[in-house]
Amino acid sequence: MKDRMMPSPKNEQPVQKSSSRFFIGLFSVLGAVFFLLFIGLGIWQVERLQWKLDLIERVDARVHAEPVAAPGRDDWANVNQKDDEYRRVTLTGTYLNDKEILVHALTERGAGYWVLTPMRSPDGALTFINRGFVPSDRRDPSSRHETQIAGETTVTGLLRMPEPDGFFLRPNDPARNDWNSRDVAAFAQKFNLGQVAPYFIDADANSAAGALPIGGLTVVKFRNSHLSYAITWFALAAMVAGAAIFLWRHERKSSNM
Structure with missing residues (x-):
């Protein structure tokens, strides 16, 4: 069996x-x-x-091109990242120094702030200019009177698109005037400026050595x-x-x- x-x-x-x-x-x-x-x-x-x-290749060509006039109010609706970001532009106007915004920055020169100031063009249009970097100990405008440019001036730099809503885990806090990203719409709302350009301009380096704010620190690098x-x-x-x-x-x- x-x-x-x-x-x-x-x-x-x-x-x-x-x-x-x-x-x-x-x-x-x-x-x-x-x-x-x-x-x-x-x-x-x-x-x-x-x-x-x-x-x-496209961005490199823009960065090294001759500057053109920054888009005016009539062209704001057509400004976009693909066609316009990092384009070299020039703009003439008057800084509204009493409406300066400081944005936390970490650069090759250490920690500090970007100084963003609205510029009023002769036609009344407002555009925020990232005038450059200041170290933490020069945060207070009273410590850098030379940076408060009065009267009409011309700035040349790179057109940049805004950074809305702050960065991950570090949102902007307008109530405390604590800014971690360059959100021009939020800046305008903070100061009741009304409509502003849908971009800002990263100013070129200052001609005077050591002058504040320190411009020309835009990092144009893509992973x-x-x-x-x-x-x-x-x-x-x-x-x-x-x-x-x-x-x-x-x-x-x-x-x-």
Whole structure:
């Protein structure tokens, strides 16, 4: 009786082969899905790489171009990041020094503040100018009387788009006059300025050495890791393909035994 109940090795072999083929088939389907996914992600990163290189080239050309007149009130609605950010512009007007805004800054010169002051153009339009950096011990305007430029002046710099709502975990607090991002709409609301330009201008470096605020500190640098990401995705696709070939050869060898 015991001999009859013991499975025959001949009967086990078809069951083992069937189970093996099922798992290999399942792996093949999953492998194909992941292979196509990794290839798709790799191609997407290559496309993003080309986009980033085009962006860097476009911005570099703007930064080193001759300055043009800053967009006036009639053109404000058309100003956008893609076409206008980092364009070199020039603007003439009068600073409203009593409405200066200080924004927390961390620069190559240490911690301090960006000094943003609204400039009134001859036609009455208001545009915030990031005049540059001042260290923390020069926060109070009374400690830097020379920075309070009176009368009409001309500024040249880079057109920048605003940074609304503050930064993650560090929101702006207008009630306390504590600013962590350059949100021109919030600045205007703080001082009841009405409509202001939907951009601000990062002023160029001052001609006088050591003069405050220190302009020309705009960092024009874009992170570009798309090539390494693309290589990673293609490498993962190659690993999946290699594993599939290994299993296929192993199964073929087993079938011939």
